[in-house]
Amino acid sequence: MAKTYWLMKTEPDVFSFDDLVNLKNSTDHWDGIRNYQARNFMRDQFKKGQQVFIYHSNTKVPGIVGIAEVVREAYPDHTALDPKSKYFDPKSADKGESRWVMVDVKATHRFRNLVSLADMREMPELDGMALLKPGQRLSIQPVEAPHWSLIKKIGKPEKLS
DNA sequence: GCCAACGTTGGC
DNA sequence: GCCAACGTTGGC
Structure with missing residues (x-):
């Protein structure tokens, strides 16, 4: 099977790439995903060692800011069972079992150049990329691998120590 | 199982 | 802050 690459969005006001970098081992669990399609990707297809673009959404200049690596495969997202969590899910709580999952990711590279959404829209090579669909x-x-390579090249990733 | 109402996402 | 797109919920 060809190598699979991913993109994960986050709102930097809530949790930014730098927040991830500044955590111990630059690693955190990616919780709060409450969409079935996204969950299924994590549950069924996320494998240790795969690489992930981190995308900042809902911000002044939305775009890809860095790369992370999957360091732990899917396991139950316990925040769904915590009434105090903003990701609390009553339906999961009723069953006593979370219907959601999360993975752990570790930040590995920061882009020297932000690859903005506007930049990407202007690149004909990225035609058909999911992110750019209205x-x-x-x-x-x-x-897709060719999209990954191109964006990575433009982003000029710098390895984090 | 349909579908209107509602909530969320996220660019602009 | 606006609003279009789209997913989810819940009444029937």
Whole structure:
């Protein structure tokens, strides 16, 4: 099977790439995903060692800011069972079992150049990329290998120590 | 199982 | 802050 790449969105006001970098081992669990399609990607297709673009949404200049790596495969997202969490899910709580999952990711590279959404829209090579489709809102998406390579090249990733 | 109402996402 | 797109919920 060909290598699979991913893109995950986050709102930097809530949780930014730098927030991830600044955590211990630059690693965190990616919780709060409450969309079935996104969950299924994580549950069924996320494998240790795969690489993920981190995308900043809902911000002044939305775009891809860095790269992370999957360090732990899907496991139950316990925040769904915590009434105090903003990701609390009553239906999961009723069953006593979370219907949601999360993965752990570790930040590995920061882009020296932000690859903005506007930049990407101007690149004919990225035609058909899920992120650029009108009205798309999926917070976890697969990225095709040629798209990955091109965006990475433009982003000039710098390895984090 | 339909579908209207509602909530959320996210660019602009 | 606006609003279009789209997913989810819940009444029937």
